Amino acid sequence: MTAPFDLSGRAALVTGAGNGIGAAVARAFARAGAAVLVTDLDKDAAAAVASEIVEAGGRAESAVLDVRDAEAAAAAAEQAADLAGGTLHVLVNNAGAIAPAMFPKMTAEQFRFVVDVHLGGTFTVSQAALPLLPDDGTGRIINVTSAAGLVGTIGQVNYSAAKSGVIGVTKSLAKELARRRITVNAVAPLAATTMTENIRSNEKLAELTLARIPLGRWADPDEIAGTFVFFASDAASYITGQVLAVDGGTVI
Known part of the structure; x- marks a missing residue:
């Protein structure tokens, strides 16, 4: 293993990559x-990230993807695989959405929406990608969960339920796909992104959140991205079914 973090020759599909952690990954x-x-759902945002990568000397394309749409997921998986001769090596299920509300006021629509995007989207895109993942030990599925899925959170029962479900999918798929030498892991990040803006912009919530982070600050999305490179690389070839919290020590 001379270059364990080298992903040359491999193709990756990243959902929700128009900004934040997805773009950094x-x-x-x-x-x-x-x-x-x-x-990404945002065509222009996805195109901007892909253009940035190409301008920096990398290889990238962009596509609009609603992760709840099975046909669109299949088309995206094929497009990604075409970047490496028909093989998709790495799938990152990062797309997400929030609809916060205290439980008594949460509507069924709010609950279903968040669960459909996070949990349903992970199912839909993973199933679309699976036929294109290789059996040679380079196949990777990397899911994105959250501390909310590990310990719960106030005002986001829908989000906590969805992220807990993603952990279950990760562990079950890891066992099921091991026979094909495909690893499945999850990252539970905490970073300054648009999804955490509602917390960071609220003085009281921001103070409470920072008090629970031993390192005492929010991560930049770029600080999170290296964990995904690790899981995608040969350095993580013997790791599967794990949830790695990259959250400044919030969940210890």
Whole structure:
């Protein structure tokens, strides 16, 4: 293993990659040598990230993807695989959404929406990608969960339920796909992104959150991205079914 973090010759599909952690992961994969399909509901945001990668000397394309749409997921998986001769090596299920509300006021629509995007989207895109993942030990599925899925959170029962479900999918798929030498792991990050803006912009919530982070600060998305490169690389070839919290020590 002379270059364990080298992703040259591999293709990656990253969902929700128009900004935040997804964009940081797409850029990090490209720097490691992978060809990346940047997908997002926001066409312009995805295209901007892909253009940034290409301008920096990497390989990338973009596509619009609603992770709840099975046909769109299949098309994205094929497009990503075409970047490496028909094989998709790495799938990152990062796309997400929030609809916060205290439980008594949470609507069924809010609950279903968040669960459909996070948990349903992980199912839909993983199933679309699976036929294109290789059996040679380089196949990777990397899911994104959260501390909310590990310990719960106030005002986001829908989000906590969805992220807990993603952990269950990760562990079950890891066992099921081991026979094909495909590893499945999850990252539970905490970073300054648009999804955490509602907390960071609220003085009281921001103070309470920072008090629970031993390192005492929010991560930049680029600080999170290296964990995904690790899981995608040969350095993590014997790791599967794990949830790695990259959260400044919030969940210990």
